[in-house]
Amino acid sequence: MSGLHVRARVDARSVDFDLDVASGSVVAILGPNGAGKSTLLNLIAGLVLPDEGRIELGGRILTDTSAGVAVPPHRRSVVLLAQQALLFPHLTAAGNVAFAPRSAGTRRRAAHTEAMRWLDAVDAVEFADRKPHRLSGGQAQRVAIARALAADPQLLLLDEPMAALDVAAAPAIRSLLRRILREDRRTALVVTHDPLDALALADRVVVVESGRVVEHGAVRDVLTRPRSAFAAQIAGMNLIAGTVTGDGVDTEVGAVHGVVGEECAPGDVAAAVFSPAAVAVYVDEPHGSPRNAFEVTVTEVEARGSTVLVRTGVAGLAAEVTPAAVADLGLEPGSAVWFVVKATEIRVHRAALPVLRGS
Template sequence: MSGLTVDARVNVRGVDVGFDLAEGEVLAVLGPNGAGKSTVLSVAAGLVRPDDGRVELNGRVLTDTSQGLAVPPHRRSIALLAQQALLFPHLTVAANVAFAPRSAGRGRREAREIARKWLDAVDAVQFADRRPHELSGGQAQRVAVARALAADPQALLLDEPMAALDVSAAPALRVLLRRVLREGRRTAVVVTHDVLDALALADRVIVVDGGRVVESGLVRDVLTRPRSAFAARIAGLNLVPVFGAPDRMETAMGVRIHGLPDADFVAGSPAVAVFAPHSVAVHRHHPEGSPRNVFRVTIAEVGVHGPTVRVRAHTCEGRLELSADVTAASVAALDLVPGADVLFVVKATEVALHGARTT
């Protein structure tokens, strides 16, 4: 089978994650800190041996705990690109990139040609004679990408590749990675906290939380119809777990929820209500009129969010966090300050009800 398959359990880290990736496909792995994302990459790269599991790349078994098989990292044809470039400080940029082909037995001249090819591909030929300490963070990561590709890997693993870069360098590296991955049809796994990385680089996404995959699907589906709190947060949406029959959906706190069932909604099964912050109206008193969703909340934070003001709040029980986007005039008129108790109100037509899938 072509592509990358990872199925691993690492007991000490509480990780039990599996996925199948087709050849040439790019998977984004999202999740909060400590969820187990980097552990999954380490298992695939051979840096962590799982207690139970299997890793297979293009039909070649790299890890199989049932057979006691564990191919060492340098023989896996997998390249791992970390947050830090980790270039050899005593070598020039060109020598850093040529290191992989030289280690694979290529001659000096051929290794230099390969290094120049990939430095050209990442627009870094002009840095060839520099030492790593003479590079900026963005320049060093470009060289790190070239070094990884010079090894001619069958799969590329990227662990928060933009995390250590400043805001001006990250977009350029993102464009570079998109071009390299797309033009080369490279199988890749990208661990990230940034929704832009998933949108720009990935075909599919999995969300890992508590060491488990809690959501998976095409990037556009997960980010527009999230089923997990983390996916909803990075997509900028509110998500409320709900239960009950279609005519009486409620939150765990007993708040009635009215919304429009999506095609994946199953009556009687756990579901989530999803709505955008701009759909939320803020009131001091209970509104009159047609059925609406009303949440009693306490404001936690108020801050500028583009042309509007983002009001973040939590329910009185503290079990649910919600956001509303309102005008500055509304903030002043309603005296919306941290600690204030208000009502978040959402029309039923603005709420989508989705099945709470966990795979």
């Protein structure tokens, strides 16, 4: 393919990746802490070498352990933008941005012109003569983005680019990145914990857990039809993994009945997914034999604007109810209650990997 292909294993870090990214695509990398997201970026950037694997970008081999190929980081046409701006403290903003073209042999005046062009692109021309200690976090990150783009990389890697910014600066940087990535059709990987970043910046999502890619697809598909525990968590959905039966899933909490996707066959590993808003809460065991009733213990009651999220310790299940319902039912940590969900509210999708069960 003309984009990025990664197949790499690092035994010491318990990671084994197999990933393809189309040219011009922006892919959000999601996953819990310690899942291996940063290791993936470091492998592509050449900062970590795999025990076995091959990494190819635009038809050019960057890493191939079988052939002894390991292109050094500065020759990969890959730029890694970290959480911190990491600007050179002795250079002005313009000097920082001009560093990449100067390193490539561009003359000083031409490099300065190029730097000013990119500072203008990120709305930071007014900071051109300032050194990093005179820049706010958001201003420094704008300059760091301009410096990364001035290198004209074939692939842009962004590791939690909004994580170190305050709540006022993050939306502006997110909007800036969206404009640049979309207008220039740049190929990029964005590691993030925030679903807003995935929705705003990416066209595809890759979910990493325990050093493996466990789910991938279009952003909307992954966030509305999650097949992994982490994707369900960030999408605000309940997920129970198990094995497909005739009309549902056999799980750790018993049979879960729902609408089974056409791609599922009996015996497949699958995920039953439903919204917390679809859960009805009862103090006493419900009558009428509802198809999906789970006896749970409340672990946390969290206010969310006009609603309340009631969390439990059973498969991570949560219900979204009104404050009045919390008061009427006397819900608090330690309360024993029943969660009831209609079968029509549950969608069953084939899961990515068997390890999802019980996660």
